[in-house]
């Protein structure tokens with residue numbers, strides 16, 4: 001029986017959110033949340049292992065209360081239970097603090113785990129840092145950007161592409177992998193299974209103090225990095241503005257820059 | 273000459289040397305930073321039989337190369353490299369460690385940062401020194417069209433990763449001098465819990481888009497997958513390559529090898545055509561080396577329009593069609 005943990009983040013559905021220029025923060029409340037795509041692939045990988053080897057899957061997410069939606073979704077897809085870490089004190093943390101919280105939770109709530117799976121990145125921050133840092137916190141071996149793997153006894157044999165190399169590696173369990181979005185296409189939860197997930201309350205919710213976390217080590221105060229300024233990029237060039245019908249602007253472009261284009265592409269663009 | 277007080281380390285990522293210039297780009301940036309910090313620039317190299325790289329790094333601005341050579345380091349190993357970096361960083365106390373955001377770098381840097389109990393900013397697009405001597409890490413943030421300035425005030429070293437193509441290298445200069453410092457491979461290394469069983473070099477990734485003189489880039493403003501095909505047609509007429517934004521790649525209007533931006537390719541065309549693109553920072557971060565930009569957008573206030581040399585306020589799809597038509601006539605008329 002394999003004990004697996006999948007770390008799942010809820011991310012905004014739209015990548016361009018309006019922001020408040022006064023506070024410099026995103027108007028996240030306007031966004032609908034969804035399961036981060038790479039996390040869904042990681043969960044799918046766990047589900048396929050479970051169906052082949054028998055196992056147990058715990059989905060963990062840290063986020064605002066509404067992040068529990070992704071846990072119900074995970075359970076509907078086939079995870080066994082979910083853990084929601086939600087506490088204002090955890091907010092604003094960088095990957096150092098996030099991986100600390102996830103590690104302490106896994107140690108306490110999922111002792112004797114065999115495998116931790118993460119997405120290789122999140123679509124909203126794309127740092128790819130949480131997985132590798134979580135492995136350091138748990139002091140277990142890890143491989144990032146894994147495309148495919150199988151379990152062989154107490155080892156995981158995996159394949160990945162790292163820079164220009166196709167690598168086949170063996171990882172001793174317990175271990176951690178971050179999964180790319182190139183394989184393990186996630187299944188859709190059926191509507192029935194979603195209803196069922198909501199009925200069975202398999203979700204545990206914890207705050208920092210429930211986990212015995214020192215407030216100094218989490219959230220903003222536990223983060224070595226500090227954001228000191230946020231702004232909207234303003235790249236202003238003195239430029240030429242062209243307006244009018246498509247035909248007119250194309251004529252203008254070719255009249256003004258035809259020679260330039262012609263020079264670069266090495267083709268004559270003069271009107272006959 | 274006095275010994276500089278501080279050091280700035282650049283991880284020597286020499287695998288795929290000829291395509292991967294990020295180490296050289298970081299050495300150049302480290303030189304800028306060093307002049308403000310009274311620091312020396314060190315390339316930190318783990319490997320075996322790496323003399324040619326040491327010479328290269330010195331010719332590209334490394335004042336020092338710290339080297340650990342050992343047969344067991346022949347292949348990259350994230351566990352060994354992390355252990356070595358941690359050990360030597362504790363010993364030498366660099367102010368700053370910069371690491372290229374290659375696949376390996378993205379896996380390696382977070383682990384080093386965790387071991388050294390310090391912060392790490394991913395994918396910086398700018399690095400500066402603040403008035404009080406901190407490393408200012410400038411990076412796109414929050415998934416929005418925003419730039420954040422980040423510091424690591426109370427922890428050392430300060431760490432950042434940087435995507436290839438973000439900074440410019442110092443041209444190769446054989447007259448530059450530097451020192452090679454060989455460090456001993458520690459007797460005790462942690463047991464390898466991750467074992468490389470086999471590996472195979474993949475065919476070189478083609479660099480046509482990165483090297484293209486003309487890039488025709490399309491975004492969501494093109495309207496639909498079928499209309500987006502015109503981008504391909506135009507690129508072909510202009511002997512150029514096709515680029516796309518992330519929504520286009522997600523929607524499958526173009527392959528993921530066309531993605532331009534933070535998560536994709538950095539380009540340096542002489543002429544860039546940009547159709548129906550808003551100009552989010554994750555996209556424009558990769559356009560800093562484009563010489564001449566012609567942007568078409570309905571919205572004259574789009575960021576992409578402000579950074580263009582020629583801002584065309586019109587329907588992207590119609591302009592694309594009209595340009596194709598005009599070019600076809602003109603290119604054919606040559607042979608008349």
Ligand SMILES: Cc1cc2nc3c(=O)[nH]c(=O)nc-3n(C[C@H](O)[C@H](O)[C@H](O)COP(=O)(O)OP(=O)(O)OC[C@H]3O[C@@H](n4cnc5c(N)ncnc54)[C@H](O)[C@@H]3O)c2cc1C
Pocket residue numbers: 015016122123124125126414415416417490491492493494495516517518519520531532533534535536547548549550551552553554555568569570571574586587588589
């Ligand atoms: C972590 C992270 C990494 C990212 N990495 C990348 C990356 O590498 N590359 C990338 O591109 N994006 C990336 N993004 C996404 C990026 O933030 C933007 O969402 C994306 O670049 C927007 O693409 P777009 O300009 O095509 O679409 P939109 O932002 O929707 O812009 C469409 C534009 O088309 C114009 N338009 C609409 N209709 C017409 C018309 N008929 N004629 C003319 N103009 C019209 C609109 O005015 C608008 O300006 C990333 C996001 C995150 C969070």
Ligand SMILES: Nc1ncnc2c1ncn2[C@@H]1O[C@H](COP(=O)(O)O)[C@@H](O)[C@H]1O
Pocket residue numbers: 006007008009010036038039060061062063095098117118119120121122125126127128129130131
């Ligand atoms: N708040 C979170 N809760 C649970 N898992 C997370 C969280 N943030 C990041 N992760 C995990 O770390 C992976 C990489 O995230 P990132 O480092 O933000 O790119 C994600 O795919 C998740 O598996």
